[in-house]
Amino acid sequence: MKQTGQSAVFGRRKEPHTVIIARGNEIRHFTIRPWLAAFIGSALAAIAIGYLLATSYLVLRDDLIGATTARQARMQQAYEDRISALRAQVDRITSRQLLDQQLMETKVSELLARQTQLSERHGRLGPILERAENEVGDAPAAGAAAPKPDGRAEVTGSLSQSPNYSVASLGASDTRPFSLWSTRSDPLDGETAADRADKLFVSINASLKAIENQQLSRITTLADNAYKNADAIAQALEAAGLPVDSELDKSDVGGPLVPLDPSMAFDGKVKELDEALDALDQVKKEARKLPLANPAPGHTVTSPFGVRTDPILGSAALHTGMDFRAPIGMPAKVTAAGTVTRAGWAGGYGRMVEVDHGNGFATRYGHLSEIDVAVGQKLAVGDVIGKTGSSGRSTGPHLHYEVRHDGEAVDPLRFLTVGKKVAQFL
Structure with missing residues (x-):
């Protein structure tokens, strides 16, 4: 009684669902639990949804495949276009590099050619310079x-x-x-x-x-x-x-003007x-x-060429040379290259040396105290032919110097003056 009362107070008992199947004289019944019903319902719903999705996929598959294919085609075309652009850029860069390289090689070749030319010129200029x-x-x-x-x-x-x-x-x-x-x-x-x-x-x-x-x-x-x-x-x-x-x-030249x-x-x-x-x-x-050098540089001329009073007789006479004051033993030097034609005692000249310079020119050196050359000896300008003295017709130590052209005595001063002018060029 108590339990019945409690059931009345707290509500009726919930009975499970029962499925009754009658077939002829056979009656079957099944009791369906709630959780089983929920499971079966969920399974049926999942199957339905899956069926719907599969159906939708089968229906839309061609469209999806077409869209994917089109997208891939567009991407491939974009990649190909990019690759073509890069190839074109590489070709342009390569062409520019080739042109620049050809230009560089041309310029370097020109520089090498000019250097070779300057080197050849150097070889030619060396001896002439x-x-x-x-x-x-x-x-x-x-x-x-x-x-x-x-x-x-x-x-x-x-x-x-x-x-x-x-x-x-x-x-x-x-x-x-x-x-x-x-x-x-x-x-x-x-x-x-x-x-x-x-x-x-x-x-x-x-x-x-x-x-x-x-x-x-x-x-x-x-x-x-x-x-x-x-x-x-x-x-x-x-x-x-x-x-x-x-x-x-x-100045006696002429001809057409050719650039x-x-x-x-x-x-x-x-x-x-x-x-x-x-x-x-x-x-x-x-x-x-030509006898242009000074036979006694730095020494005073005591008697020039020309008419003078003879130092021994005191009468007018022709002096055929120039006298240079010089102590005994000073070296006497030849004034031009030539060949010794006389070397010995020559009357009033005393010890005398005569040198032939060619073209009719000759020089004489008189009153020497010593002769250091021989006839036929070749001399260069400045060579010592002997030593000054006072031999022969002389009043004191000095050097008598003569210049002769075709046997005629000429003024040595003219040659010495020219020698001073052209000394810097010789």
Whole structure:
């Protein structure tokens, strides 16, 4: 009774669901638990949803596959376009590098050709400049260097030194540095290394051109000096009435005007310098044949050439030479190259030496105390022929000096005056 009352108070008992199946005389029943019903319902719902999803997939599969294929095609096309653009850019860069490399090789070849030309010129200039130094007495300045265009190039050279240059790491067979330079820029000024290389080549060319101009200018100066020296010697000899056989007059020329090829300018200048040195050498040889030196430099002339009072007889007489005050034993020197024709006692001359200089010129040295040469001996200017004294017809120690042309005595002062004028050129 108590339990019934409690059930009445707290509610009725919930009975499980029962499924009854009647078939003829057979009656079956099943009790369905709530959780089982929930499970079966969930399974059916899942199957339905899966069926719907599968159906939807089968229906929409072709569309999804088509969309995916189209997307992949678009991506592939984009990649191909990008690859084509990159290939085109690489081709442009490669073409530019090849053009830059060809330009660099051309410029380097030009520089090498110019260096070879300057080296050949140096080989030709060496002997002629040495000759010019000896003949003209104006040696070319050595060690002159062209300015450095920048820190990567240097050009050096002079008339007496073979020019050379170096260009960083550039070379006719070096393609890598320049190819890299062509695509690299300076972050500070935006200037590519190729531009800097162009400026470098321009600067080197300017330096080499400066060396060439210096060579031509120096050769021209030496030629002018050689002609001036030859003219000065010839004019001094002619003014003194001395014979000179030279062909310095270049005015009797003519012909059509033909423009000069710049490449031939150097050869023309070298030829001109060579001709000028030949002319100067010819005049010098003729001048050196003349007795122009002083036989007793630094000593006083006690009796000049010409009419004088004879120191022994006291009457007027012709003095055929010049007397130089000189102590006994002072070396007497020949005034020009020649050959000894007389060496011994010669009457009033006392001990006398006569030297033949060619072209009819001869010199005599009298009143010697000692003779140090023999007949037939070859002498050079300045050689000692004996020692001064007072032998023969003399009133005291001195050197009697005569100059004769074709056997006739001429005034030695004329030769000594010319000798002073042309001494700096000889």
